[in-house]
Amino acid sequence: MLSSAWRRCVGTGRMNLSLRRGHREALALAREEIGFEMIRGHGMLSDDMGVYREVEWQGERQVRHVFAYLDEVVDSYLATGVRPFLELGFMPEALASGDQTVFWWKGNVTPPRSYPEWQGLVRGTLRHLVDRYGIEEVRTWPVEVWNEPNLSDFWQGADQAEYLRLYEATAHAVKEVDAELQVGGPVLSPGADEWWAPFAEFVTRREVPVDFVSRHAYTSGPAQHVPFGVYQDLRPPQHLLEQFAAPAQHLTGTALAGLPVHISEFNTSYRPDNPVHDTAYNAAYLAPVLAAGGEHVESFSYWTVSDVFEEAGVPASIFHGGFGLLTHGLIRKPTYHLYAFMARLGEEVLAEGVDHLVTRHADGRLAVLAWQPVDGSPVTAADRHHVRLSVPVGAGVRRTGTGAGSSEAPQPGQPRTAFVLRRRVNESDGNAWTAWQDLGRPASPGARHLDLLLDASRPAVEHSSVAVHGGRVELDLHLAQHEVTLVEVEAVRDSTPPWLDDTRIPGYGRP
Template sequence: MKKIILCLLLLQGLYAAFGQNSSTVINVDLGKEIGEMRPFWAWFGADEPNYAYMRDGKKLLSELSAMSPVPVYFRAHNLLTSGHDTMNLKWGSTNVYTEDANGNPIYDFTILDKIFDTYLQRGIKPMAQFSFMPEALSTNPQPYEHHWQPGMPYDKVYTGWAYPPKDYKKWADLVYTWVKHAVERYGKAEVETWYWELWNEPNIGYWKGTVEEYCKLYDYTADAAKRALPTIRMGGPETTGPSWSKAADFLKTFLTHCVSGKNYATGKIGAPLDFITFHAKGAPKIVDGHVQMNMGTQLRDISEGFRIVASYPTLKSLPIIIGESDPEGCAACGMKTNPSNAYRNGTMYSSYTAASFARKYALADHFKVNLKGAVSWSFEFENQPYFYGFRDLATNGIDKPVLNVFRMFALMKGKRVEVKGNQNYSFTAVRDSSVRGPKADIDGIASKDLRSVAVMLWHYHDDDVKTGKASIELNLKGFTVKTLNLHHYRIDDENSNSYEVWKKMGSPENPTAEQIALLEKAGQLTLLSSPAYVKTNNGALKMEIELPRQGVSLLKFDW
């Protein structure tokens, strides 16, 4: 008996060490369409709006626009914050609004125009945010500008900009003036394509007022914006953590107010609401010396947010934008002060992104809601050390592996089709329990249009521990042509990975021009092998693929 138990323990250890069993099968049925391959991934954002027109900011915006077949939307905080072009971490300023000695408004759109001009020149569309409170309007302005740095308590960022206005009419005049200015500068047809919202995470320290005061501010904001441009798209409330009871209460109070509450600005019933927003974050931690992600925490926020929206009959068909949708909460917290953020530079961030976005599709299908966008709160940080561990898409102009997942998504279009496997987790299992234990999540998402098929595969686990590769038998059926042109793209330690190349260089703090050129090349999405022609057999195709832990593959078939 002891020998049997010993053998079982040995087998269990081998199973945990090497990942899956030897038979991982994934079947793709092109004949079974399950929904649109909506490009809701094409949304990004940052706390620091002024980085957009810096050197590396402009470079990255251009890359985001160039990779995407649809317009990329960009969300930023601090668009109304006072100050002259200041650019600390988790800060930014435009100085749009000041007052003269008699309290009369002075508007200056110079810096704000510079930000939005940079977006539009690169084909980026704004998700324009009415925030934060200008110093001259704040009910508690001092101290105003914060000087937060990684390692400091997070609540140090919540200063005078987070308070309600001392004069709601002056705030409404500011909103009206900005929207009118935008229409005059960029044209009505262009501005109608933007999304406009009020504030950020008003259920925590970003808003020092009550939920009722937020609803009041929303009423004045939406009324002024609609007076300036009746066709403007206005939404909110950008609460975070819908699975928290108090956050859920805030979201429901706001939605109920928009449906049936008395409008503070007009006196009528209800408030205009064109789309609904909330945030969802994961929760990584250090376990036994390695990073352990928690995708389930993020998915529970999304699930509860969808459930709440779907419970309102008059709102359930409105577009939903997950205003921040990330593995955890602080993009500007590096991995030196927050060791659990060590996932950000390598392939863990890539595989997490692939696996979590696929579950966003599944959750939207499950609740039958209209998911329009999922904002990755990840951009870039100017004048910071290489691969410092920020949650960003690029470091000093060098693309990180995670950006290549979005390049993969950009190659997928048309209809999503059925994918079934024997080593995957259902979306409910990931939501409820995350991806733990000896079994990894080896799964995929697939799309088809008239002349192409794309299959994204990942080998994900919450624990960032190296194991053996997964041997995958991939079966596709439903092709209507005999010959296919195959491009196989890969993200792993050897492909599409500037971080591993940088480490092999000795992790230089100041790379040479030659090293930078090599890193820029390594940061691009690369092919695992040369393009090849493959033959189908009665509309079917079978392939054998080896995929490392935390690796992501995209197989693109064209004809």
């Protein structure tokens, strides 16, 4: 069966962004066409969400937890049909022990000055969510403790001992609200596998709750900076799958072995200004990852759903290398189409390879995803790629024999033809980024150019009728450079009335 881990979660940036119409529209579109189930973002407790408030009254400090913005964001998620994947962070300034911040929007990344007050904030927030949405609902929301504490940009000094203290205090606070709430960590960035053993040893020795483990995965190298952007080399896509598999490997033999693994962020580049995110190459690169990632993890969350995103400041151009599957203005990028193609695949996997995934729906329809393999190198890929497949179609097939000598034979009533519909995204088809280049890269396109880009972003569609021989259809797929293609195959039951004769229509007669 095809795992749904690839669409179980998607990233948002920071939660505050969902107060904006453009971000909400992007999430609604992605939910409708792709079916994302959860959404994760930073800054749930940062000052721009206004949750932790301090005032002085009659000479004493008073603390109040205010949930107006948090309620509005979570309400919008649930109304869209998406549940939150909660990340507890960053630190409210009034509760912080220092002034170190990250990103343009200045999320505080220092430990709390008072762990009891931090625990009170965690308990108060979760109790409010339980009161508002119900305990059965909130139990379905993973609760992740912080973000990438192994990096000094995200956790002061990348202090492992201090993070373990934070995790312990937070996990106990979560379980004090309800023992069945899901809590986990340590939310590691790539290159921090040395944290797994100390984390497992610490939580085991001190009997700290852990319901899942999480990490992030990216494959880009050092940033080569240019104004308003970067370029980076990529390691091969298999490296992402190796990162997905790493937590289970490192936790083998520990008390945490077998726990669900969430990849709560992944992409090619970790930068929000790398143009690779806008390209067809990005889609072809990630196709094998989406096809196989569910073999290793419970979820892997694309970072992010929308270019309404501000880690490095307000984007300088409509195409700026943003993480989003969708640009400002809801222009679908090639990687968005990869996800939309995945959403049309069947539940049963019939075959898979380095450049294809063949699936079948419960009603017998076939859906094939094919792509040009790319390896992350800066060398230009070939301008063509050929995929040849023989797929079963029709009333059903029965297998005769077993092993290498087995064969398939058609059942009675096997159709003679099949309908084939193909959607293509490559360097020219379904690619608004290359259309934008052809338009001269307007930073802020007007309404007419936006309409042109929306038109250019639609995948090419073609259809045909093909013969069925021995219960099978032969697919001879020629893919253009960096192409991802979806082919849907459906048996035809001809119900044409005998009196119809298309050759009698002007222009369709035989010579």
